[in-house]
Amino acid sequence: MPAFTAADVKRLRDATGAGMMDAKKALTEADGEYDKAIELLRVKGAKDVGKRLERSTTNGIVVSRDGALLELDCETDFVAKNADFMKLAERLLEIGLQSTPADAAALLATEVDGQTVEKLVEGESARIGEKLVLSRFVAFDGSTAVYLHKRATDLPPAIGVAVQYSGGSEDAARSLAMHIAAARPRYLTREEVPAEAVETERRVAEQTAKEEGKPEQAITKIVEGRVNAYYKDFVLLEQPSITEPKRTVKQIVDEAGLTVERFARFEVGQA
Structure with missing residues (x-):
């Protein structure tokens, strides 16, 4: 024995x-x-x-420090508010800040204490008893404003936004981060929208107009209108401001002297 x-x-x-x-x-x-x-x-x-690979990770936490955002997902809200889970997220964020990987995949491949971060997460997943997924990581340099949002008071932040900017003020940048959290933009400018996404919108708009029986001579104008509506939905600078719906975000930030260089928005459970 x-x-x-x-x-x-x-x-x-x-x-x-x-x-x-x-x-x-x-x-x-x-x-x-x-x-x-x-x-x-x-x-x-x-x-x-x-x-546990097939289990759904629709809960979790977004943590931030020094211009970085990290999203760690889990299966249940019980684990999301568990102290060990939150400590793990903070530890992963610290590793990311020290090693400055390009993204979550690079962070998972990073070596720490004789093992990769991926193995570290797997070990904690086994110990906690739920599937854990390090979904996203980004680190900005320069002036960065961050906003974290809780879906419920007893849960950790589930939405995180980081805005890298120049000019203006930190208050104006944080206000913009709050707008991004609520409005869910995907792109900063329309030039960033992939050409295939625009073509898909054009194709859908044209087909929809035809099925609605719109006059042939009006279809081109209708298509352009719907593509512009797509830009207003998903391009940050073209969105109506949450606080002043009659003005665009571009008008608001220009007035504040703020130049938005890039942004990131993470939401637990959302692609």
């Missing part, structure tokens, strides 16, 4: 979140060696993570 004590079992459980019987079994298989027992539990945990 391998030599280990109840204190060894407790230490292993505290470190891994494993059940008592799983911890005892791991120590037995590892001949009482603590590090080997952890490895055995991690292997078991990795298998458990695989079983």
